[in-house]
Amino acid sequence: MSGPPSAAADTALLDSVATGALSWLGAYRDRFRLPADVTTDADPNLTLKPLGELAELARLIQELHPRADVREAAAELFAFAWEQFGRGALHAELMRNEPQAVYPVELYGVFARAGLRHPAADALLTTVTGLRRWRVAGGDHTRTLSVLNAERRIGVPLHADPGAVFALTGLGLRAEPWLLDLRAAYGLTHDVFHLTDWGRARHRMAAPFAAYLRLWLPCWLEGELERELWDLVGELLAVAACLPRPWYPADVWRRLAAAQRPDGGVPERSDPADGPYRDDPFLTCYHSTLVTAFAATLARVGTDTTPDDSTGPARATAPGRESEAAP
Amino acid sequence: MSMDRTASVESVTLAVEVEDLLDSTEPDGVFRDTRECAGAAILLGALLASPPTPRPKPDAR
Amino acid sequence: MIADAASGVALALRGEGDPYALSRVLRQSDALAPAAVRVLGADALAPYAADHHTPAAGDEDRGVVQAALAAFPPGADASAVSVWSYRGLVEASHAFLPGGPDRWPQPPDAASGWVEADPWPRLAHRASQLAALALPGLSPALADALTTRTDDLARGFVRAVRRRDWLQAAGLGRWLARLPGVPPTLGLDAGLAFIGHMGGGDARVALHLVAARCFYGRGE
Numbered sequence: 369m370s371g372p373p374s375a376a377a378d379t380a381l382l383d384s385v386a387t388g389a390l391s392w393l394g395a396y397r398d399r400f401r402l403p404a405d406v407t408t409d410a411d412p413n414l415t416l417k418p419l420g421e422l423a424e425l426a427r428l429i430q431e432l433h434p435r436a437d438v439r440e441a442a443a444e445l446f447a448f449a450w451e452q453f454g455r456g457a458l459h460a461e462l463m464r465n466e467p468q469a470v471y472p473v474e475l476y477g478v479f480a481r482a483g484l485r486h487p488a489a490d491a492l493l494t495t496v497t498g499l500r501r502w503r504v505a506g507g508d509h510t511r512t513l514s515v516l517n518a519e520r521r522i523g524v525p526l527h528a529d530p531g532a533v534f535a536l537t538g539l540g541l542r543a544e545p546w547l548l549d550l551r552a553a554y555g556l557t558h559d560v561f562h563l564t565d566w567g568r569a570r571h572r573m574a575a576p577f578a579a580y581l582r583l584w585l586p587c588w589l590e591g592e593l594e595r596e597l598w599d600l601v602g603e604l605l606a607v608a609a610c611l612p613r614p615w616y617p618a619d620v621w622r623r624l625a626a627a628q629r630p631d632g633g634v635p636e637r638s639d640p641a642d643g644p645y646r647d648d649p650f651l652t653c654y655h656s657t658l659v660t661a662f663a664a665t666l667a668r669v670g671t672d673t674t675p676d677d678s679t680g681p682a683r684a685t686a687p688g689r690e691s692e693a694a695p
Numbered sequence: 696m697s698m699d700r701t702a703s704v705e706s707v708t709l710a711v712e713v714e715d716l717l718d719s720t721e722p723d724g725v726f727r728d729t730r731e732c733a734g735a736a737i738l739l740g741a742l743l744a745s746p747p748t749p750r751p752k753p754d755a756r
Numbered sequence: 757m758i759a760d761a762a763s764g765v766a767l768a769l770r771g772e773g774d775p776y777a778l779s780r781v782l783r784q785s786d787a788l789a790p791a792a793v794r795v796l797g798a799d800a801l802a803p804y805a806a807d808h809h810t811p812a813a814g815d816e817d818r819g820v821v822q823a824a825l826a827a828f829p830p831g832a833d834a835s836a837v838s839v840w841s842y843r844g845l846v847e848a849s850h851a852f853l854p855g856g857p858d859r860w861p862q863p864p865d866a867a868s869g870w871v872e873a874d875p876w877p878r879l880a881h882r883a884s885q886l887a888a889l890a891l892p893g894l895s896p897a898l899a900d901a902l903t904t905r906t907d908d909l910a911r912g913f914v915r916a917v918r919r920r921d922w923l924q925a926a927g928l929g930r931w932l933a934r935l936p937g938v939p940p941t942l943g944l945d946a947g948l949a950f951i952g953h954m955g956g957g958d959a960r961v962a963l964h965l966v967a968a969r970c971f972y973g974r975g976e
Contacts, residue, residue, distance in 0.1 A: 591724070595724075
């Protein structure tokens with residue numbers, strides 16, 4: 369367990385952020401639609417990846433959000449994603465086309481976790497995940513954690529020892545916190561998401577890692593706020609909510625809420641001219657908007673389940689002083 | 696460190712400059728990120744870090 | 757000129773170059789010497805606090821410091837950093853320069869409410885500006901107060917390195933070298949080495965790094 373008790377979550381703000389984000393995602397739903405050439409020429413990073421993110425995060429919101437209207441909106445998005453995947457037929461086709469790739473299995477895991485399966489995909493999985501080549505699935509350790517989580521969800525044997533893999537990730541190593549750049553930051557947030565099954569299993573995070581995150585999250589967040597990288601702010605807020613004792617940094621949440629546009633979209637960065645795809649509101653917003661809805665859901669759940677105790681560790685700074693914006 | 700031997704040593708100006716040097720404002724932050732896989736990280740957040748998988752050519756289907 | 761003086765101090769702390777004398781690095785006859793001493797603060801006298809072969813300070817050193825204290829006392833509206841820095845120079849004069857206490861002004865009272873009240877980024881910035889006070893035995897009350905916020909100073913160190921503010925990072929690293937209870941996951945020694953590679957060309961950065969090594973054995 370780590371850190372002092374955090375400020376009480378502002379549920380009104382969290383709900384407004386989440387409903388705004390879901391309304392944006394609903395309005396842009398057709399942009400997640402897969403093109404006809406999805407298995408051949410289309411860039412998977414602009415087609416399968418957005419849809420996979422939509423499925424992963426909408427499903428979590430559908431499962432966990434305390435408000436029925438939010439759950440319902442998320443459920444519609446998740447069902448849309450399953451339809452787009454041809455109820456699993458597309459997973460099977462991707463596995464046939466690219467038996468070397470892990471992403472079709474990861475994408476299938478999102479739905480398998482929800483009890484949605486496809487017979488052809490299930491049959492292929494046994495073959496694909498039984499290959500010797502599969503024992504090095506993933507490549508880097510963070511990605512391997514993702515594959516292991518997919519295996520767990522689908523119910524095939526784990527191809528590696530999750531503890532040994534985790535130990536070699538940025539979080540497992542508790543890497544020097546001052547070395548965290550953009551790429552390491554995304555790796556770290558995903559170490560947390562895969563380890564905790566996207567916040568569903570916060571207890572899987574052992575105390576030393578929770579303490580490490582609680583100690584350094586304030587200064588990492590401060591840097592991303594300065595850079596106005598809203599998707600990373602959202603991911604780090606989600607990490608804060610994945611801690612065994614969730615941390616709610618009220619000032620950071622207010623800044624993220626202020627960056628949300630009136631239509632509910634959250635831009636990757638405040639100045640869209642900074643990024644690629646600057647002319648496309650969908651591509652500049654979809655990831656941050658999904659992440660924001662996800663983080664707001666986890667933060668909302670965390671406040672419902674956090675025991676109201678203050679038996680934190682000795683290493684603590686008084687609440688309210690840390691993580692305030694620099695002057 | 697703008698002090699310079701050729702600058703005026705008029706005492707009031709110097710006192711102000713000393714104060715400024717002692718209590719200077721923070722410089723603007725400069726962040727550097729590794730260029731490794733920058734494309735995957737910057738926009739897409741590595742949720743499904745971009746799969747460098749070979750894709751069949753259209754006529755191979 | 758400040759950079760030259762800082763380089764001279766750093767050289768002496770490394771035990772290199774000619775034996776240190778403040779009055780040789782900053783000649784009293786130089787019109788800007790008092791201002792430079794005031795800006796360096798206690799660090800102008802840091803080599804006299806080191807163990808290795810620095811000859812005792814002499815009367816000429818005393819003259820340079822006295823001129824600085826007389827020319828640049830903190831005014832009524834001076835910042836807390838200015839008052840603390842002045843105080844550090846007075847304390848260091850008592851400790852390392854010849855002459856009894858009556859030769860030197862009493863250390864002025866300096867406000868310390870900020871140590872408890874500042875949000876961590878501001879606290880860290882202020883502490884880094886006062887890194888010259890991170891000398892053995894100096895300002896123990898300030899060091900004790902900062903000890904209650906070691907985690908926040910460490911967060912400031914991380915923030916400063918990430919935004920490549922090497923001067924702030926080095927100053928905070930120097931404080932953290934002095935304070936107990938620094939979080940092990942910070943990686944302070946590697947961090948100090950890293951700052952040296954990236955920002956060590958700045959004489960004041962180099963001075964903080966040398967002080968952390970010389971007085972507290974960190975950053976080896």
